[in-house]
Amino acid sequence: MSMLPAGKVLAFAAQGERRCLGVWRAGRRLVCPYGAVLDGASARDQCARCAQLDRSRSVAADTMADDPRPYGVYLAYFGPGLLKVGITAAERGPARLVEQGAVAYAWLGRGPLMAARRAEALLGSALGVPDRFAKAAKRAARGALPPAPDRVAELEQLHCATQELADWPETLQPVEFACADHTELFGLDRIPGEVAELGGMTAGAEIVGEVLTGVGSDVYLRLATGGEGEGAEAEAVGAEGAGLGRDGGSSRAGGAGPVGVAGRGGGGVAVMDARMLSGWVLGAAVGRVTTVPVRAVGPGAGERDAEGTGRQEGLF
Numbered sequence: 001m002s003m004l005p006a007g008k009v010l011a012f013a014a015q016g017e018r019r020c021l022g023v024w025r026a027g028r029r030l031v032c033p034y035g036a037v038l039d040g041a042s043a044r045d046q047c048a049r050c051a052q053l054d055r056s057r058s059v060a061a062d063t064m065a066d067d068p069r070p071y072g073v074y075l076a077y078f079g080p081g082l083l084k085v086g087i088t089a090a091e092r093g094p095a096r097l098v099e100q101g102a103v104a105y106a107w108l109g110r111g112p113l114m115a116a117r118r119a120e121a122l123l124g125s126a127l128g129v130p131d132r133f134a135k136a137a138k139r140a141a142r143g144a145l146p147p148a149p150d151r152v153a154e155l156e157q158l159h160c161a162t163q164e165l166a167d168w169p170e171t172l173q174p175v176e177f178a179c180a181d182h183t184e185l186f187g188l189d190r191i192p193g194e195v196a197e198l199g200g201m202t203a204g205a206e207i208v209g210e211v212l213t214g215v216g217s218d219v220y221l222r223l224a225t226g227g228e229g230e231g232a233e234a235e236a237v238g239a240e241g242a243g244l245g246r247d248g249g250s251s252r253a254g255g256a257g258p259v260g261v262a263g264r265g266g267g268g269v270a271v272m273d274a275r276m277l278s279g280w281v282l283g284a285a286v287g288r289v290t291t292v293p294v295r296a297v298g299p300g301a302g303e304r305d306a307e308g309t310g311r312q313e314g315l316f
Contacts, residue, residue, distance in 0.1 A: 004211050004219060006187060011208045011224075011285035014040070014201040018279040020047040023054055038279050041200030043217075045278035071116035073109045073172065075129075075162075076102035077155050079141020084130050085123045087116040094180065101138055101216030103188065104151045104181045106159050111172035118169045126165055129158070135218075139271060140297075142215065143193045152179045187213035191220055191269075198272040199293030206285040207292055212269060219272045223290050270294055 004010075018040050020032035036047035046054065070090040076097055077083050088096035090110055097105045109119060123129040145151070159177045168174070183189070190213045198207065198221075209221035270290075 004214055006190065006211055006213055008211045009209070009224075010211065010221070011206070011288075012282045013206040013285045014203055014277075015281045015283050016203060018201070020050055021045045021279055023050050039200070040202050040205075040276070040280075043273050043275040045275060067113050069113070070110055071113050072107055072175075073116050073119045075106050075108060075155055075158055076100060077104040077151055078102060078133055078138045079144075080146055080150075080154070082133055082137060082141055083154065083158055084133060085120050086131060087113075087120055097180075098182070098185070099216055101186070101218060102182060103142070103145060103186075104148075104155060104179055106155050106177055106179050107175040108159065108162055109168075109172040109174045111169065115169040115172040119172050122165060122167055122169075123162060126167075127158070127161060135273070136297075139195070139197075139218065142188060142191050143195065145188065148181055148183065151181065155179050186215045188215070191215075194269075195220065195297070196268060196270040197295045197297055198270050198290070199295055200276055201280060201292055205292045206287050207272065207290050208285050208288060209270070209290060214274075217273055217275045219274050220269060221272060222269050223294075224288060 018038045020034070020036040020038055021029060022032040023030045023046075032047060032050050034047060034049060036050070038044065038047065044051070067089075071087050072090045073085065073087050074097065075083055075085055078101070085108070086096070086100075094105070109116070120131060124131060156177050156179070162168075163174060201207075207221070208224040210224075212220040212222055214220070
């Protein structure tokens with residue numbers, strides 16, 4: 001999220017159609033041969049056929065079992081009771097944990113890919129540790145995190161339990177417990193207790209607001225009110241500038257003029273999945289407020305939901 005620091009004001013609009021980003025090979029993008037148009041409400045940036053080609057040579061899909069690189073097995077903490085197990089290439093370090101928005105994590109072991117896979121499966125079968133959580137659960141947990149010592153204790157308890165498993169793979173070297181916390185990296189203290197969600201983009205839809213922080217692919221914005229206020233110079237942003245790991249297509253940057261930012265004018269905070277920008281051509285906003293659907297979440301959300309109205313004022 002280094003390209004979207006706290007305080008940056010964004011004002012951009014989706015243009016044309018959202019297109020499949022194609023297939024990645026050898027660190028570069030091969031254009032989708034089908035010219036597929038994607039759903040603006042999905043976080044997926046590939047059409048089904050390109051995604052299938054990518055997964056034909058994928059560690060995640062277990063179709064690359066011959067990968068000779070060493071792998072790390074980790075425990076990731078997203079909130080109370082939300083601990084998962086996962087694997088990542090050792091050379092990537094903590095990058096995978098940052099991408100997932102893990103609040104804290106600890107390494108369990110390092111070794112060959114298949115040994116790491118066996119350990120991951122073992123934790124699932126013997127201890128009931130999942131390998132994924134829904135985005136909604138992660139977002140909800142961020143608004144009410146316990147103190148850091150409680151997070152460490154929960155991670156350490158599970159870490160100790162794994163060390164007692166009888167069927168731990170012999171070729172996977174155990175790693176002593178050490179907790180890494182992302183509170184400061186993610187700016188978790190800047191996330192308020194009540195946060196709405198931005199829906200999918202459509203052609204002509206605009207997002208205008210001030211960046212509070214970013215967690216994984218989630219960007220927290222204080223939405224513009226449309227008033228003059230003190231304002232700030234807004235910037236259009238390309239999908240790659242939104243913290244995405246892929247080339248999100250071209251963007252047409254340009255100043256959108258001063259906007260009344262909600263933090264200075266009393267508006268609300270909403271979270272946007274930056275992956276939903278990938279595949280769009282993004283240009284400067286012409287309006288002064290966010291026009292994509294804004295959904296209330298949590299208790300009473302049904303009464304406060306303004307999806308489809310293009311208005312966020314009633315939510316906050």
